[in-house]
Amino acid sequence: MLRLDLNADLVQRARASASKIADSFSWLFEDYSSVSIERTVLRLMGIDGALKDGEPLPNVVCDHLKSKQALNRGASWFVANAMHNTGLSAQEVAEKVGSGELDLTALPVKDNSRVLAILDKVSTDALAHITKQRKHRDAQFEEYGARRIPAIYVIVATGNIYEDVVQAKAAAREGADIIAVIRSTAQSLLDYVPYGATTVGFGGTYATQENFRIMRAGLDEVSQEIKRYISLTNYASGLCMPEIAAMGALERLDLMLNDAMYGILFRDINPKRTLLDQYFSRMINAYAGIEIQTGEDNYLTTSDAIEKAYTVTASQLINEQFAYKSGIKPQKMGLGHAHEIDPELENSFTFELAHALLTKELFPDAPVKYMPPTKFASGNVFKTHLMDAMFNFIGQLTGQGVQLLGMMTEAIHTPHLADRSLAIENAQYLFKAVKDLNANLCLAPGSFINERANSVLAEATSFLEAVAEEGLLKAMARGDFADIKRPENGGKGLEGVFLKDSSYINPFLIKFKTELELQ
Amino acid sequence: MLRLDLNADLVQRARASASKIADSFSWLFEDYSSVSIERTVLRLMGIDGALKDGEPLPNVVCDHLKSKQALNRGASWFVANAMHNTGLSAQEVAEKVGSGELDLTALPVKDNSRVLAILDKVSTDALAHITKQRKHRDAQFEEYGARRIPAIYVIVATGNIYEDVVQAKAAAREGADIIAVIRSTAQSLLDYVPYGATTVGFGGTYATQENFRIMRAGLDEVSQEIKRYISLTNYASGLCMPEIAAMGALERLDLMLNDAMYGILFRDINPKRTLLDQYFSRMINAYAGIEIQTGEDNYLTTSDAIEKAYTVTASQLINEQFAYKSGIKPQKMGLGHAHEIDPELENSFTFELAHALLTKELFPDAPVKYMPPTKFASGNVFKTHLMDAMFNFIGQLTGQGVQLLGMMTEAIHTPHLADRSLAIENAQYLFKAVKDLNANLCLAPGSFINERANSVLAEATSFLEAVAEEGLLKAMARGDFADIKRPENGGKGLEGVFLKDSSYINPFLIKFKTELELQ
Amino acid sequence: MKKNIIRPYGDTSNDGKMQFSFSLPVSADERGKEAARQLLLQMGVDEIDVCSVRDLKEGYTHFIAYGTTSAVVDISKIKVKTVDTDVMSMEETDEYIKENLGKIITVVGACIESDAHTVGIDAIMNMKGYNHRYGLERYQGFNAINLGAQVPCEELLKKAREEKADAILVSQVVTQKNIHIKNLTRLIELAEAEGLRDKMLFICGGPRLSHELAIELGYDAGFGTGSYATDVASYIAITLFEQSHK
Amino acid sequence: MKKNIIRPYGDTSNDGKMQFSFSLPVSADERGKEAARQLLLQMGVDEIDVCSVRDLKEGYTHFIAYGTTSAVVDISKIKVKTVDTDVMSMEETDEYIKENLGKIITVVGACIESDAHTVGIDAIMNMKGYNHRYGLERYQGFNAINLGAQVPCEELLKKAREEKADAILVSQVVTQKNIHIKNLTRLIELAEAEGLRDKMLFICGGPRLSHELAIELGYDAGFGTGSYATDVASYIAITLFEQSHK
Numbered sequence A, B: 001m002l003r004l005d006l007n008a009d010l011v012q013r014a015r016a017s018a019s020k021i022a023d024s025f026s027w028l029f030e031d032y033s034s035v036s037i038e039r040t041v042l043r044l045m046g047i048d049g050a051l052k053d054g055e056p057l058p059n060v061v062c063d064h065l066k067s068k069q070a071l072n073r074g075a076s077w078f079v080a081n082a083m084h085n086t087g088l089s090a091q092e093v094a095e096k097v098g099s100g101e102l103d104l105t106a107l108p109v110k111d112n113s114r115v116l117a118i119l120d121k122v123s124t125d126a127l128a129h130i131t132k133q134r135k136h137r138d139a140q141f142e143e144y145g146a147r148r149i150p151a152i153y154v155i156v157a158t159g160n161i162y163e164d165v166v167q168a169k170a171a172a173r174e175g176a177d178i179i180a181v182i183r184s185t186a187q188s189l190l191d192y193v194p195y196g197a198t199t200v201g202f203g204g205t206y207a208t209q210e211n212f213r214i215m216r217a218g219l220d221e222v223s224q225e226i227k228r229y230i231s232l233t234n235y236a237s238g239l240c241m242p243e244i245a246a247m248g249a250l251e252r253l254d255l256m257l258n259d260a261m262y263g264i265l266f267r268d269i270n271p272k273r274t275l276l277d278q279y280f281s282r283m284i285n286a287y288a289g290i291e292i293q294t295g296e297d298n299y300l301t302t303s304d305a306i307e308k309a310y311t312v313t314a315s316q317l318i319n320e321q322f323a324y325k326s327g328i329k330p331q332k333m334g335l336g337h338a339h340e341i342d343p344e345l346e347n348s349f350t351f352e353l354a355h356a357l358l359t360k361e362l363f364p365d366a367p368v369k370y371m372p373p374t375k376f377a378s379g380n381v382f383k384t385h386l387m388d389a390m391f392n393f394i395g396q397l398t399g400q401g402v403q404l405l406g407m408m409t410e411a412i413h414t415p416h417l418a419d420r421s422l423a424i425e426n427a428q429y430l431f432k433a434v435k436d437l438n439a440n441l442c443l444a445p446g447s448f449i450n451e452r453a454n455s456v457l458a459e460a461t462s463f464l465e466a467v468a469e470e471g472l473l474k475a476m477a478r479g480d481f482a483d484i485k486r487p488e489n490g491g492k493g494l495e496g497v498f499l500k501d502s503s504y505i506n507p508f509l510i511k512f513k514t515e516l517e518l519q
Numbered sequence C, D: 001m002k003k004n005i006i007r008p009y010g011d012t013s014n015d016g017k018m019q020f021s022f023s024l025p026v027s028a029d030e031r032g033k034e035a036a037r038q039l040l041l042q043m044g045v046d047e048i049d050v051c052s053v054r055d056l057k058e059g060y061t062h063f064i065a066y067g068t069t070s071a072v073v074d075i076s077k078i079k080v081k082t083v084d085t086d087v088m089s090m091e092e093t094d095e096y097i098k099e100n101l102g103k104i105i106t107v108v109g110a111c112i113e114s115d116a117h118t119v120g121i122d123a124i125m126n127m128k129g130y131n132h133r134y135g136l137e138r139y140q141g142f143n144a145i146n147l148g149a150q151v152p153c154e155e156l157l158k159k160a161r162e163e164k165a166d167a168i169l170v171s172q173v174v175t176q177k178n179i180h181i182k183n184l185t186r187l188i189e190l191a192e193a194e195g196l197r198d199k200m201l202f203i204c205g206g207p208r209l210s211h212e213l214a215i216e217l218g219y220d221a222g223f224g225t226g227s228y229a230t231d232v233a234s235y236i237a238i239t240l241f242e243q244s245h246k
């Protein structure tokens, strides 16, 4: 067995600092909410659909309350109060707000305990549905067997949900375990979730609840036929992070890209908005039994994989601590790592093996999300195919949880049908070839691999200690992460963050805390 | 370091049996010669060229003597006697025989000591030329540096020597260390070596002395430009085995495919003819400093690589012992091994690693010739490219001597220019990626790899013991090798083997024995 | 587009996407790249992305490209000649021969001329067979004579005549410079000259052969990659029976 | 063949050998294979060897093929538009600007519209540069303003106007459904409408862009894969100087 001899003191110190970093946000998590969180609550209450001009009803209701300076009490209370006043469903209430027939703040408070009872009923129903979805997933794995390790994860990204389904089904039949529907460019910066089935996206397909449903149905069909449960994933990320998490929970997605800091660093979303949204979205994921996947790979698409290896480790530890805060168990923490090493580097395989082992051993229970070569992928598809093979080799050798298959056309276009098929063939060949190789090997005493892993760990530890000392927000403002400066009050979406009233209520937040046993 | 724990007793027993097998042929080696050996002697004496109908002069002279029942004295004596009688050069003598003007057996024996002196002079001159070529090679390696390990070996096989040169030069510039000009189909069954530059071969280009010269000149040119000595190789194999060895020695080829048993098993050439020819051809190679390469890979193109792994080991040991008999040093024994494992097999990489380590450790000083996947190569070039990558991985990891690069179009056509370039790119990437990986690793105690290697060794040992007991010729007749039955007196070319007279002389054989310090 | 008119598929129906790889005697620069583009344009390819330009040295450059082809195929018009006889198991074939032909079928096989790739013909003929399917030697209904590698056409025909063969099986694996076409044509021409052509079935096989090509070359049937003794035995038995009833 | 007429090269001059890979909505059998062959035939390909047939499921099949193209290219007729200004080092460019222009050149750059791939434009503009070549920010002769990712065309033009920019640098990396063409066209049209087009150089770049395409879209220059700040800086400096002397 390949086993590192990691410096236990460093491990403990690094984790303690990461924990301190996460702990320092209780003021934000306790006292604030955001428009996206409120829209999420509305969605969970059953509000869906959009106005003729495409504006989704959750946004309509939320904006309505905001314009009346009433959001600080929480959107759910107003809707429930309206339900109580009118006897309508949440959806009907929202529609009336949309048509301008109803002013939620103009309704009397007849009986607050009835309103709370409505909230209790509505949220219980929603959570029951989510629980049903979770149990269905569990039952499917029970019936067809657990996911392989590493699981085969491929993307579809045609821009058209119907083409996506064809490609996804074909991939599933060829051996894919997880299908990711890549989002259209720039969706993460939309402060709403588009409505309905969509056929026009660029570089990906819009994440909409209807698209989730269509793809889930397609995959359920194949799952049954091939007797393997095919997981579905999307991005709970960007300005609508928690809304998409909720949509995923409702439509039985099984994993979610969901990073604590990605939006801040790579999408210039306001730090407070992002951290707050991730806190709530992760509770949804935790409750729904959805495996989160974090975005550490992104550091390496812009920075050097050797020089900045420690940023991956540091981010993994931070993501881990934030995930704990939202009730996510290690078994559902798909922490990110990426094979972005320069193929021209001598001993690239050896370096990468050190990094992959480090991730695996720091997070032995986590289904690590292992990302393929992208940065050094070139138009030479034959070479890229080889780089993907090395990636697959290491994924199997070190037992990463989820292998996001690289495509030989990575540098050219979003995957064609045959590209994906060849990628699956690549993975299946490598996985089989080195299946039990690990059991045959051990690290030589004083190996470079062990040294390298420990030195990355040491760098990550000092980095985390410095960040913990200074505070995450300050560190980000200074450009400590990915060389990108993100001031506390800069970026998109800060206007959507607000201080909660003492009367604020979010029935889901309360129930999640109880059910997930968060203090 | 990956190191097997091989059963030393088995190693010793296996080698002893192989040695016994080789030893049992002294009757053949001492008492017999063959038409091909005689033609070789004639070539070394300087006879070249062909009649108008294409019949090479060495054949003409040899057949002439044979038809006069005079060959048993050795062709060289008659030519030298004619030179003495006529004052002509060996070449002129041969031409006169060709034109029918001269009957070598009709000339008087004027002064045998003068004849012997001529033989001495002619052979000394030839050997001086060969020595010059050897020294030139050594000097080139001295100047430009030793060959990389594994060396990058690629084939050219256009059928046209001029196209071959273009492809060879391009390959050299891209990183190839060794160029093999593949022979046209069926040349091995020709009992003569065609003459001159050739442009029409199928699946390869004819091995002719002129073609050797053309290619050597092309490669010398590139060597100088890129400051890396590019080696050239061909096949001293088939019915003209020793002749081609001589041509290679004269034209400064650097390696030679030269197997003790390949011709018997895979070309149905008579066993005695083959073993005798290899004995003399290997002396030429030894004297010329040419690295021989053996053909164990061929077993695995027809038999299963797991089941028949032991046949490779057994043949390597036999080839080793025969090579010693001809004065070849371990450093010049490119024993063969092949990556012909079914890619559908679980743990194919692990199996192959065991086999590769076994070869490497049994023959630590030999520049093992490691052959790529061919049998399981399919028209799916992307998949084949991956299989070649695994092969390159193991080649570097286990430090094989010469990596015969696989081509992604192996199952389709002889390599196109781009195929070869992509193969070199594949090797270079892998070699670099896992450059020092071996130093990082060790085998886990009780590993499957160690077990597997020892079990192959054990099978090889029992097999060799049985063959040694029974005798190689009987074992071959019974089909013990490659499941092919080859009776002692069957196959092609037996009529070319003859018992030597007491007056027989072969000045080269004598000098080789002395110079190579063979008893 | 009509349903029967199809084009390649990348990620949108009939988007015509294809990948190309080829070398040209041009320099590895913008001019060379443009030459590559021109070549594809002439082949009816559009939206060309020459995504890799690799200097192969000695004046050649390798290109990898993606593009959109304007070519379409009408699948309703595709006709392929395939061996259409039923495929029976070894036992069924033996039974069939016993019942319908009442004799042992003699076949003579070889790799002809310069070709020494016997694995293919062995897969069909030898006892052991291939991929867990036994070869003709194991069949009770067949007398299978395998002459092996590099058999001159003359020798194969001689043997077939001597043995009064019902079928000749030829394998051709090496195809460089169309040597297989030359060899296969030579055999048929010799057979015709010797008056043997209509006395027995002529069957060829090899990885680059198809039934279509075999017919074109004047053979009765051709078998490509992935053929088994079961295919060949069934074909021979059924065809011999049908011929005897015409 | 004439020397200037070339064809692809496999292993014999002008043998026309090419490799193809594509998928078709057909079954993975002889019929499907024939459809693949027909497609290639229509593209002028001959001696077709469909060497791999892979079932992609859902009614699609992947083919790999080799064949001989009949297409030829006359290399004497190839014209490519390339950026032909000399390439100077950073120091030389700074010197050139000082001497010939006597002012600091202002450039405003961005990834426009939905595109967030800043690595390319950063490679050209940021201090750090790319592959050991510094970016424009490091040049003394340049005032380089990099607006980063997902910048609406309007915003980029506004900034350029405000800063009295000498050149606009646009990056486009995502090309799916030709979104880059749409975005680049939109920028030029807006610039024309606003009367900005002739006030500054319009330069675009990205892995799927060439100078040729840039010109076609109405830009002054385009830079593809492997461009460096040195190329762009030299081009801008020299072109501005030349324009000021027309």
Ligand code: B12
Pocket: B182, B183, B184, B185, B186, B202, B203, B204, B266, B298, B301, B302, B374, B375, B376, B377, B378, B409, B410, B411, B412, B413, B414, B415, C114, C115, C116, C117, C118, C119, C120, C121, C123, C124, C130, C169, C170, C171, C172, C173, C174, C175, C176, C203, C204, C205, C206, C207, C208, C222, C223, C224, C225, C226, C227, C228, C232
């Ligand atoms: C094994 C092998 C060899 C072995 C052959 C051993 C033997 N006893 O057969 C050895 C090492 C000797 C060899 C040598 C050479 N080989 Co070779 N060899 C191969 C290899 C790796 C596999 C072929 C094989 O065994 N396939 C498995 C069998 C089962 O498949 P198959 O032949 O297609 O047969 C099936 C069907 O086609 C069909 N079938 C075939 N024949 C028949 C006949 C009938 C009647 C029927 C019904 C069906 C049928 O049924 C079979 C079962 O499904 C191929 C590469 C590859 N991966 O394909 C190269 C390959 C065929 N060889 C090649 C060459 C060039 C050579 C040499 C000429 C090289 C040289 N110059 O030294 C030599 C000389 C051989 C000669 N004189 O012919 C080339 C041919 C290129 C071309 N297209 O022209 C190939 C493609 C490799 C390459 N890319 O260069 N080779």
Ligand code: B12
Pocket: A182, A183, A184, A185, A186, A202, A203, A204, A266, A298, A301, A302, A374, A375, A376, A377, A378, A409, A410, A411, A412, A413, A414, A415, D109, D114, D115, D116, D117, D118, D119, D120, D121, D123, D124, D130, D169, D170, D171, D172, D173, D174, D175, D176, D203, D204, D205, D206, D207, D208, D223, D224, D225, D226, D227, D228, D232
């Ligand atoms: C890194 C990367 C990312 C990073 C970007 C980080 C960042 N800050 O830029 C992240 C992870 C965020 C990302 C996200 C996405 N990406 Co992205 N990404 C890549 C990747 C791996 C490398 C691109 C790169 O950095 N190249 C290195 C630079 C230096 O090269 P370059 O851009 O070509 O620039 C050079 C020249 O072109 C030129 N140049 C470029 N711009 C300019 C401008 C001027 C003025 C000049 C003079 C020169 C110039 O000079 C540069 C230096 O030589 C490519 C795949 C690949 N290997 O190419 C995919 C790729 C570009 N991404 C792709 C996609 C689809 C996306 C997403 C849309 C996926 C999704 N739906 O989530 C998202 C969304 C991004 C968005 N909104 O635009 C696709 C695009 C497909 C297509 N052809 O349409 C690619 C090809 C991957 C794929 N096969 O699917 N990506």
Ligand SMILES: Cc1ncc(COP(=O)(O)O)c(C=O)c1O
Pocket: A183, A185, A186, A187, A188, A235, A236, A237, A238, A257, A258, A259, A262, A267, A293, A294, A295, A298
């Ligand atoms: C954590 C995370 N979220 C989201 C995305 C998707 O990008 P976008 O923000 O453009 O939707 C990624 C892509 O890599 C990611 O890693």
Ligand SMILES: Cc1ncc(COP(=O)(O)O)c(C=O)c1O
Pocket: B183, B185, B186, B187, B188, B235, B236, B237, B238, B257, B258, B259, B262, B267, B293, B294, B295, B298
């Ligand atoms: C030892 C040896 N000799 C010769 C050859 C070449 O084959 P042929 O005998 O057809 O020339 C090979 C090919 O693999 C070989 O391994």
